[in-house]
Amino acid sequence: MDTQTSSLKDNPERRKKWMLIASGIFILLLIGYGIYWFIDLRNNVSTDDAYVSGIQAPVIAQTSGKVTKVNVTNTNLVKAGDILIVLDDTDANLAYQQAKDSLANTVRQTQALYIDSAEYLAKIKSAKISLLQAQQDYNRRLSLGRKDDISIEELQHAKQTMEIAQLQVEISMQQYNANQALVNGVNLDQQPAVKQAADNVRQAWIALQRTKIRSPITGYVARSNVNVGSQVDSSSQLMVIVPTEPVWVDANFKETQLQNIRIGQSVTVTSDLYGDDITYTGQVVGINMGTGSAFSLLPAQNATGNWIKVVQRLPVRIELDQQQVSQYPLRIGLSMNVTINTKDSSGKILATSPRTTPFYVSEALILNLNDIDKEINNIILSNTYQDSLEQ
Structure with a gap:
């Protein structure tokens, strides 16, 4: 090294x-970097203020009760429809049995309307027969009265009997019509x-x-905060189910x-979890309509007091290639590095158009x-007497 340095010092041309x-x-x-920047880098914008988001399906009790069994805990995989928590069902079972008994009783009581219809028809038939007999008696007495063979009082009684029979026919028909209004030409069920009793059941x-x-969806249990013996109601969030996709x-x-x-632009994403060796591809699917400070619980009031301008950030939503996500799963909240x-x-x-699919x-x-x-x-059929309905 000393020889080469000495040689350079001794040789100005070299x-x-x-x-x-x-x-x-x-x-x-420098020229190469300038060309690369002009062709590629100048069209890229990057940020490391990016995080994974996803669905967090809350598990909420739809009825009140005391917890008797907890089948899962944090990090457990569950399938959609799996039973996660069991509540004491003593009161619910009792209410269910009472509703079934009430339905059976209602069926039997309502069935009487159809039996009454048959009874009222029979009364109408009987009243018409009585009316016919009363009319015949009155007509015979009317002929005898013209010959003075019976008294006026007896003829008057025969006429009144006929009028009463006529009224009995009308009353029977009104009773039948009133009952038919309740039956209304529909089946018992x-x-x-x-x-209404069936709806109660x-x-x-x-x-x-x-x-x-x-479980509302397939995913992994997170934020579980329920234990056996806890009293829960419809306002209790018991845990969260997080799907991988x-x-x-x-x-x-x-x-x-x-x-x-712009929407549709291509994106490359790397995560701190997997490092730069794993690169995700995606695209811009939307730009949020407000900054984080605008949607915060206590938004800034820039029109009051001293004001200092702070550059705001706006969330841009990036949709990732789901095949890559399946191969290298991500977790909600992970830090990401995004380049658009x-x-x-x-x-x-x-x-410019609303979403057409859920x-x-x-x-x-x-x-x-x-x-x-x-x-x-089955309850309706077992409490129905078909013979009486056929009448």
């Missing part, structure tokens, strides 16, 4: 040559009183089913970086009423 070479290399690198059955608290990234860009960001390529500026700043759907908490409907039909 030293000048090496200085020119070094300067040329530096200039070429469609009577309002029976339908369904409601009691639903309350009984809700003593078993189920879908997840997205909320990247908080400075307002000075948003000028060229803003070269393609043909997209919109805001969405963002996420789960039918795990929708109860199937087929079983209880069969039970209700």
